[in-house]
Amino acid sequence: xxLELTDIGANLTDRSFSRDLDEVLHQARAAGTTxxxxxxxxxxxxxxxxxxxxxxxxxxxxxxxxxxxxxxDWDSNDYQQLTALTEDPLVVAVGxxxxxxxxxxxxxxxxxxxxxxxxxxxxxxxxxxxxxxxDAAGDQLRLLEHWRERISxxxxxxFTGDGETLRRYLALDLYVGITGWICDERRGLHLRQLVxxxxxxxxxxxxxxxxxxPRTLRPRPRRNEPxxxxxxxxxxxxxxxxxPEQLAQQTSxxxxxxxxxxxx
Ligand SMILES: [Zn+2]
Numbered sequence: 254x255x256l257e258l259t260d261i262g263a264n265l266t267d268r269s270f271s272r273d274l275d276e277v278l279h280q281a282r283a284a285g286t287t288x289x290x291x292x293x294x295x296x297x298x299x300x301x302x303x304x305x306x307x308x309x310x311x312x313x314x315x316x317x318x319x320x321x322x323x324x325x326d327w328d329s330n331d332y333q334q335l336t337a338l339t340e341d342p343l344v345v346a347v348g349x350x351x352x353x354x355x356x357x358x359x360x361x362x363x364x365x366x367x368x369x370x371x372x373x374x375x376x377x378x379x380x381x382x383x384x385x386x387x388d389a390a391g392d393q394l395r396l397l398e399h400w401r402e403r404i405s406x407x408x409x410x411x412f413t414g415d416g417e418t419l420r421r422y423l424a425l426d427l428y429v430g431i432t433g434w435i436c437d438e439r440r441g442l443h444l445r446q447l448v449x450x451x452x453x454x455x456x457x458x459x460x461x462x463x464x465x466x467p468r469t470l471r472p473r474p475r476r477n478e479p480x481x482x483x484x485x486x487x488x489x490x491x492x493x494x495x496x497p498e499q500l501a502q503q504t505s506x507x508x509x510x511x512x513x514x515x516x517x
Contacts, residue, residue, distance in 0.1 A: 256285030256501040257517055258486055259508040260479045261383075261430055262410050262459030263289040265313075266301045269463045269476050278309055281479035288312045288505065289479055290459075290512065292349050292383070294320040296334055299344075306343045314512065316383045318348040318374075324367035325359035332370055339378045345512040347375040348383025349410070352396075355387040365392065372400040375407070381511055382407030384427070390418040394425075401425050406511055411461050412444075419447055423455060428511050430457045433467030433477065433485050435492075441468075448492050457511070458486055458504050 260281070270277055281289070291306055293299030293316045302315035317338040319327055338344050350371040352364050359367075375382050384407050386393045397404075409422050410430035422429065429451050435441045448456075462477035467484050474481070483497070490500040505517055 256483060256486070256498060257288070257505050258286045258458065258482045258501045259288040259290070259505040259514075260286050260460050260462075260482045261290045261408060261457045261508055261512075262432065262461045263291055263479050264294070264462060264464070265289070265291045265479075266298055266305055267463050274305075274309065277478055277480075281482075282312070284480040284483050285501070286479040286482045288508065288514065289314075290346070290383070290508070291315040293317045294349055295323045295326065296331055299335065299338055303338060303341055303343060310343070314343050314345045314514065316346040316348045317344045318346075318350045318371050318383065319367050320349045321351055321353040321364045321368065321385060322358040324364040327363065327367040327370065332374060335371075335374055336378065339374070339380055345380065345514065346383040346407075347371050347378065347380050349385045350382065351385040352389035352393045353385060353387045354389040354392075361389075361392075364389075365396070368393075368396060372396065372404065375405070376400065376403035379405050381405050384409045385411065386414070390414055390421075394418070394421050397425055397427075408457055408511060410459060411465070413440075415443065416447055416450070419450065423451070428455050428457050428507060430459045431485070431489055432459050432461045433465045433470075433481070436467035436469040436485065436488050438468065445492055448489060453493075453503050454507060456489075456504055457507055458482060458489060458500075460485065
C-alpha cells in the first residue's frame with residue numbers, strides 16, 4: 254500500500270510555485286502526499302488559497318486568516334471578509350494566526366489584536382485554529398488559555414519551542430505540527446528529543462514548503478515541496494520507533510479529525 258500523507262502546512266500560493274504547480278502537485282501525489290492544507294496568510298492570500306484548492310483539487314483544503322507578520326494590515330473589514338471565506342467547505346481552519354515576536358514585522362500590540370479577532374472568528378465559526386508562534390509563547394498561551402473553552406481545537410504548526418511550552422500547548426489539547434526543522438542537526442536536536450513526548454493522536458506532519466528544506470535531503474533541492482513530506486515522515490517515524498506507514502496513517506487520521514476532512 255502506498256503512503257497517504259497529509260501535509261498540513263503547504264504555502265502553495267507562494268510565487269516560487271507559480272510556474273510549475275501542476276507538476277509539483279503531481280509529484281507530491283505520486284510520492285504519497287495525497288492531502289494538503291494550503292496556508293492563507295492574509296486576506297488576499299486566503300482568497301488565492303481557496304481559488305487554488307478549487308482549481309487543483311481534489312485533496313486540497315485551505316486556511317483563511319492573517320499571519321502575525323501581516324497583523325499591521327488588519328482592517329475593520331477583515332473579520333467580515335474572512336467570515337465570508339469560511340463559509341466555503343474547502344476552508345477548514347482559521348489561520349495562519351498567532352504571535353511572532355522574533356522579528357516583529359508587525360508591532361506586538363497589533364499582533365495581539367489581530368490574533369484575538371481570529372480567536373473570536375474561530376469561536377464563532379466553530380473552525381479549528383492553524384497557529385503560528387515564535388518567541389511569543391507566554392502571550393500566545395495566555396490568550397489561548399483565555400479562549401480555549403470557546404474554540405473547537407487547533408494545531409500549533411511548525412513547533413520549535415521548548416519542553417515546558419510543549420507541555421502547556423498539549424494541556425490545551427492542541428495538535429502539534431512537526432516540520433523538517435527536526436532534520437536540522439544543529440537547531441533541531443532538542444525537537445528530536447521532545448517529539449517522543451507528543452501523544453501519537455496529537456501529532457501532525459508538514460513541510461511548510463517552500464520554506465524549511467529538510468537539511469538531511471540529498472541532493473539538496475532549491476525549494477521545499479510537499480513531496481518531501483515522505484522524508485520528514487521517515488525521520489519522525491524512526492525517532493518514534495514506528496514504521497513510516499504507521500505514522501502516515503496516524504497523522505493523516507489526526508488531520509482528518511482536527512480539520513473535519515472525509516475519512517481516508
Ligand atoms: Zn508559520
